Amino acid sequence: MNEIRTRFAPSPTGFLHVGGLRTALYAYLYAKKNNGKFVLRIEDTDQNRLTDGAVENLIATLRWAGLDFDEGPEVGGPFGPYIQSEKVDVFQKHAHQLVQHGDAYYCFCSSERLDLLRQQQTAAKLPTAYDRHCRDLDAAETKKRVDSGEKFVVRMKIPLEGDICFNDLIRGDIIFSYKNVDDQVILKSDGFPTYHLAAVVDDHFMKISHIIRGEEWLSSTPKHVLLYKYFGWDMPKIAHLPLLLNPDRSKLSKRQGDVAVEDYRDKGYLKEALLNFVALLGWNPGDTREIFSLDELINEFTIERVGKSGAVFDVEKLKWMNEQHLRAKTDEQLIELVRPFLKEKNWDHFSDDHLKKVFGLMRERVTFPQDFVELCQYFYKTPHSFDEAAKAKCWTADTGRYMESLLERYKKLDSFDAAVVEAGLRQEAEALGIGAGKLIHPLRLALTGLSVGPSLFHLIDVLGKEVVVARLEFAIKHLTA
Numbered sequence: 001m002n003e004i005r006t007r008f009a010p011s012p013t014g015f016l017h018v019g020g021l022r023t024a025l026y027a028y029l030y031a032k033k034n035n036g037k038f039v040l041r042i043e044d045t046d047q048n049r050l051t052d053g054a055v056e057n058l059i060a061t062l063r064w065a066g067l068d069f070d071e072g073p074e075v076g077g078p079f080g081p082y083i084q085s086e087k088v089d090v091f092q093k094h095a096h097q098l099v100q101h102g103d104a105y106y107c108f109c110s111s112e113r114l115d116l117l118r119q120q121q122t123a124a125k126l127p128t129a130y131d132r133h134c135r136d137l138d139a140a141e142t143k144k145r146v147d148s149g150e151k152f153v154v155r156m157k158i159p160l161e162g163d164i165c166f167n168d169l170i171r172g173d174i175i176f177s178y179k180n181v182d183d184q185v186i187l188k189s190d191g192f193p194t195y196h197l198a199a200v201v202d203d204h205f206m207k208i209s210h211i212i213r214g215e216e217w218l219s220s221t222p223k224h225v226l227l228y229k230y231f232g233w234d235m236p237k238i239a240h241l242p243l244l245l246n247p248d249r250s251k252l253s254k255r256q257g258d259v260a261v262e263d264y265r266d267k268g269y270l271k272e273a274l275l276n277f278v279a280l281l282g283w284n285p286g287d288t289r290e291i292f293s294l295d296e297l298i299n300e301f302t303i304e305r306v307g308k309s310g311a312v313f314d315v316e317k318l319k320w321m322n323e324q325h326l327r328a329k330t331d332e333q334l335i336e337l338v339r340p341f342l343k344e345k346n347w348d349h350f351s352d353d354h355l356k357k358v359f360g361l362m363r364e365r366v367t368f369p370q371d372f373v374e375l376c377q378y379f380y381k382t383p384h385s386f387d388e389a390a391k392a393k394c395w396t397a398d399t400g401r402y403m404e405s406l407l408e409r410y411k412k413l414d415s416f417d418a419a420v421v422e423a424g425l426r427q428e429a430e431a432l433g434i435g436a437g438k439l440i441h442p443l444r445l446a447l448t449g450l451s452v453g454p455s456l457f458h459l460i461d462v463l464g465k466e467v468v469v470a471r472l473e474f475a476i477k478h479l480t481a
């Protein structure tokens with residue numbers, strides 16, 4: 001059997017779209033599962049859409065996600081260059097070869113003429129398509145015009161009637177009528193190929209065995225099938241992935257949320273969570289499992305289990321997955337993720353041991369790594385402001401007095417273990433003849449400034465006697481005033 005070779009072939013528009021990440025992931029999984037190769041190819045032949053740094057950014061984002069490619073820009077490989085703009089001559093040669101064989105033709109129509117044609121067709125409510133004005137120009141005349149330097153494009157000659165049929169690994173057999181296929185431009189007047197020619201030529205010479213791409217390319221496939229036929233090449237197998245949808249089932253768009261992988265990364269989403277999440281947008285394991293590592297995905301992935309219908313991009317689900325993957329991290333991994341956020345606050349002097357205790361109490365309560373700092377400030381510094389609503393609710397006229405006597409009791413404790421401070425608090429409540437809640441809620445407010453948080457007695461254990469005593473003294477003054 002021939003080697004399985006898949007590719008991710010983005011046009012570098014400036015950022016990696018989450019849909020692109022899913023395409024890349026599926027191509028990666030399919031290759032890895034079958035001991036094949038995953039190729040990155042940059043499709044940058046549209047000179048109007050180039051953005052500075054886009055390729056570097058794309059590669060950096062793929063690497064961040066851990067989708068390492070076996071061949072591609074920067075790593076090289078036997079079928080380079082892997083950046084299409086670096087081999088325009090190859091595409092030109094193939095376009096001219098098609099013209100020589102009578103499968104393509106030079107078209108000299110000006111953009112003014114084409115605009116006018118489009119306007120007329122639109123006004124007449126006809127589909128917009130090239131009217132094949134130059135398709136049957138006399139060969140000698142064509143040569144004269146080309147030789148004289150007149151601007152031209154090269155168009156494919158699409159058969160005037162009949163159907164084209166191909167098999168999609170996800171959708172089964174698909175039939176298009178030639179009548180609905182335009183005489184596609186394959187070489188533009190600037191000498192650059194269009195996507196169609198470049199993708200087909202590259203997929204062939206890069207020995208791609210399986211093309212996995214988004215549904216939006218399905219309507220281009222008849223043209224590609226025909227190009228393979230014209231060149232006399234075998235066509236790779238092909239699979240078109242279902243669309244990604246907004247929660248209202250419209251096509252996933254920027255207007256309804258972030259679409260750039262970088263945006264999710266910058267917000268604190270873990271690569272594991274993002275990959276797990278996009279993996280399940282269209283694919284399912286056949287049972288109810290939802291949490292997968294990249295290695296597990298490689299093991300489990302099959303194209304047969306990719307569906308046809310659009311998949312909703314639900315950010316709440318993604319958040320949940322982030323929580324699951326964050327919880328699964330070891331303390332050491334978390335320390336690495338959290339330290340940069342501590343540095344930003346100048347709280348980097350806290351020991352790994354202290355951090356581990358914070359993780360112990362907060363692991364189940366956070367969504368993002370930075371939450372271990374942002375939502376946990378009271379583990380690192382004394383609160384100087386207190387939740388007003390909580391204060392109104394739990395700090396009554398007697399609370400200052402109650403807290404003073406709890407403080408005196410705590411000052412005498414030798415051990416500050418959770419069990420010891422809890423017992424101390426309950427004894428104090430009894431001595432005062434009040435319910436324990438009358439101490440617990442104000443104590444939490446005093447120590448954290450907040451009304452909710454982790455187990456209070458364990459928190460006290462982590463903070464230690466010195467900090468607790470100091471905070472309580474400060475809070476009593478501040479809250480009783």
Ligand code: GLU
Pocket residue numbers: 009010011043195199212213214217
């Ligand atoms: N260059 C196309 C894109 O930007 C790739 C389409 C394909 O995979 O054939 O998505």
